[in-house]
Amino acid sequence: MSGNSSNTDQELTSLLQKGDQQAIARILEKYGDALYGSIYQMVQSEAIAKDLMQDACVKIWKNGSSYDPNKGRLFTWILRIARNTALDKIRTEKFQRQQTSESIEQTVSNAVAHSEEMQIQDVGLQQVISRLDEKYRVIIDLIYLQGYTQKEATEALNIPLGTVKSRVKIAIRELRTLLNDCTLPIFIVMTILTIIEILLK
Amino acid sequence: MSYFRMDIKAYISSGILENYVLGSVSDQERQEVERYMQKYPEIRMELVAIEDALGQYAQTKARPMPQGLDQQILSHFNELAKSDKGSNTPNTTTIQPKSDTTQKSSSSGWLSGLLGLLSLLGIGAAVYFGSQASTLRSDITTKDQQLINQQLACDEVQQQRQDLEQQLNILRDDAYRSILLKGTDKAPDAVAAIYYNEANQKTYLDIRSLPTPASDKQYQLWAIVDGAPVDMGVFDIPVDTVDFVEVPHILHAQAFAVTLEPKGGVESPTLEEMYVIGNT
Numbered sequence: 107m108s109g110n111s112s113n114t115d116q117e118l119t120s121l122l123q124k125g126d127q128q129a130i131a132r133i134l135e136k137y138g139d140a141l142y143g144s145i146y147q148m149v150q151s152e153a154i155a156k157d158l159m160q161d162a163c164v165k166i167w168k169n170g171s172s173y174d175p176n177k178g179r180l181f182t183w184i185l186r187i188a189r190n191t192a193l194d195k196i197r198t199e200k201f202q203r204q205q206t207s208e209s210i211e212q213t214v215s216n217a218v219a220h221s222e223e224m225q226i227q228d229v230g231l232q233q234v235i236s237r238l239d240e241k242y243r244v245i246i247d248l249i250y251l252q253g254y255t256q257k258e259a260t261e262a263l264n265i266p267l268g269t270v271k272s273r274v275k276i277a278i279r280e281l282r283t284l285l286n287d288c289t290l291p292i293f294i295v296m297t298i299l300t301i302i303e304i305l306l307k
Numbered sequence: 308m309s310y311f312r313m314d315i316k317a318y319i320s321s322g323i324l325e326n327y328v329l330g331s332v333s334d335q336e337r338q339e340v341e342r343y344m345q346k347y348p349e350i351r352m353e354l355v356a357i358e359d360a361l362g363q364y365a366q367t368k369a370r371p372m373p374q375g376l377d378q379q380i381l382s383h384f385n386e387l388a389k390s391d392k393g394s395n396t397p398n399t400t401t402i403q404p405k406s407d408t409t410q411k412s413s414s415s416g417w418l419s420g421l422l423g424l425l426s427l428l429g430i431g432a433a434v435y436f437g438s439q440a441s442t443l444r445s446d447i448t449t450k451d452q453q454l455i456n457q458q459l460a461c462d463e464v465q466q467q468r469q470d471l472e473q474q475l476n477i478l479r480d481d482a483y484r485s486i487l488l489k490g491t492d493k494a495p496d497a498v499a500a501i502y503y504n505e506a507n508q509k510t511y512l513d514i515r516s517l518p519t520p521a522s523d524k525q526y527q528l529w530a531i532v533d534g535a536p537v538d539m540g541v542f543d544i545p546v547d548t549v550d551f552v553e554v555p556h557i558l559h560a561q562a563f564a565v566t567l568e569p570k571g572g573v574e575s576p577t578l579e580e581m582y583v584i585g586n587t
Contacts, residue, residue, distance in 0.1 A: 127384045134377045139369035140362075146370050156373060160380050167384070177341050178328070179358040185365060186330050235367045249329050250361055251368055256331055268466040269459075274329065275322040276455050282360045283448055287441070294430055301426045304419045 115180045122170030129170060130163050137181055141188045144251040148192040158195055162188040189253040234284050242277035249274060318343065319353050328357050470550050477551065482506045488563055488583035494518055497582045501563045502551065508558075511551040512542070517582060519544055520567055526582070527572045529564045530557035536564075541572040562586045 114136065121129035141162065146155045165187050173183050235243070248254040248262060259270045318324075326332045327340045344351040477483055483502040490497035500513040512528060520526060528539040539554050564584040566576045 127381075127388065130384060131377070131381055134372070134380065138372050138377060140365045142372045142376075143368045143370035144365065147368070152373055156376055156379070159372070159376060160383055163380050163384075164387070176345065178354065179362065181362045181365070182328055182358050189330070231363060232367050235364060246361070246364060247368070249331065251365060253330070266463075266466040266470075268462045268469075271322065272459055272462040274331075275325055276459065278325045278357055278360060279451070279455065281364060282356060283451070285360050285363060286444065294433060297426050297430050297433070301423050304422050304426075 116175075119173065119175055119180060122167070122173060125167070125170060127167065130167050133166065133184060134163070137184060140181070141185065144185060145188055145192045147247065148189070148196065148252045154195070158188075158192050161195075162191040165191060185250075189251075193253045234287075235281070237284055238277070238281055241273065242280055245270065245273045245277050246281070315347055315349050319350060324350065324354050325357055328354065328361060474551050477502050477511060480504070483511075484587065486563060486585045486587050488565065488585035490583055491581050493580070494582045499565060499583050501585070503560065503587065504556075505558075508556040510539075510554050510556045512554045513551050514542070514544065517544055517565070523570050524567050525570045525572060526565050527568045527576065528554060529566065529576050530560035531562040531564065532557060532559055533561070536576050538572065538574070539563075541568070541570075560587055 114132070118129055118132050118136070121132065138159075142155060142159055145158050145162070146152070149155050149158065162184075166184050169187065173180065177183075244263070245259065248259050249256065254262065256267060256270050256274070260267050263270070265273075323332065323336060323340060327337060332340065340350075340354075344354055478485075483504045486501040486503060488499040488501065494517070497517050498515045499517065500515065502511040502513065504510070517526060525541040525543060527541045529536040530539055531537070537557050537560075539557060542552060542554075562584060564576070565582050566578070567580045567582060568577060
């Protein structure tokens with residue numbers, strides 16, 4: 107996902123499956139900020155998010171041998187663990203979940219404010235994603251990054267379950283269309299970079 | 308054969324793969340998806356595409372970890388390793404990061420030249436096919452968007468139909484008593500209704516006409532049991548829905564009333580702020 111080579115997930119997987127601690131260092135390097143982004147969105151507190159990151163890393167490492175690359179991407183798997191770690195915390199601590207439309211707006215404006223402080227490397231991708239309709243971004247944020255169930259999303263957004271279901275489907279389809287439209291330039295850039303890399307050796 | 312093809316397409320478009328990646332499937336559905344993805348490459352490819360798109364999305368929502376957090380976590384791991392030495396941490400030695408793979412590239416000049424040429428050809432082909440594909444893709448996107456809009460409209464109509472059907476069933480069901488709550492002097496035009504079913508212990512509120520409250524106020528519903536008010540919760544005025552709202556069932560209610568209270572509700576009703584009332 108970041109600039110690393112495509113086999114890194116394989117390397118990470120094999121380190122994880124061997125129970126090697128290096129796996130965690132590499133995961134943090136590659137996916138740490140994305141995991142932290144998700145956890146932070148859920149708990150809205152730096153102190154709690156830091157603890158949860160640590161808990162999530164321990165779980166990822168302890169369960170590393172159960173990750174099966176045939177069943178999905180490594181990131182999907184580790185994000186699920188991070189999300190569930192935060193959800194457990196929210197449930198046990200009787201954390202107030204943001205379920206009013208007001209705080210959904212808050213989430214959106216936080217997301218907007220936060221995107222402004224994003225690092226320059228993701229600006230291109232950021233721009234592509236910003237073309238996704240806000241209602242689709244909100245539904246992906248709630249369910250994918252914050253671990254809402256569809257029913258919880260129904261209550262939070264005050265829309266029927268049927269609409270949540272179709273909105274999820276459409277949101278992902280739209281996201282894919284937007285990302286696909288920008289794959290050609292990325293492909294060219296990657297190819298040029300590969301050539302430069304080869305020539306430099 | 309063609310039967311299966313159809314089936315796979317239907318399966319892919321059902322939305323279950325999206326839900327699988329989002330983690331919103333039951334265990335049974337999850338196992339089913341995992342079985343199908345081993346069996347049908349189309350399903351696997353589709354899943355990977357969904358995962359990658361969402362992964363990129365997550366990347367744009369990344370938040371830089373606070374300074375030193377990674378070190379803090381790694382030193383926590385070192386402590387863990389010290390405390391249960393050797394038990395389940397067979398490999399605590401540091402691994403050289405992937406730089407050792409570069410040793411393999413003892414490629415001579417002509418080879419890199421050839422690779423460069425091939426890459427240039429690749430770019431040419433990519434540009435050519437890319438422009439062809441993008442025209443087709445924009446056609447598909449337009450059609451896709453039309454289809455999506457239709458589908459969304461259809462889903463919403465279906466949902467509304469289901470809601471209305473449920474309401475019709477309540478109105479037709481003799482087990483429900485219909486209690487009209489009429490406007491008080493404060494709001495003579497206000498009106499609401501309660502559908503009260505003692506058999507299945509369900510109660511619905513039908514807000515027909517209530518003035519829009521100030522933003523710091525909320526309506527609160529009360530049941531009167533043996534002369535004492537019982538809180539049934541606060542509600543907002545729905546803006547664009549005619550749905551009945553399910554409310555708690557209070558046994559032996561003799562009357563229902565709605566008062567306007569500070570947001571969040573109060574423990575006992577403010578009688579001078581009563582908007583509607585009706586006896587059972």
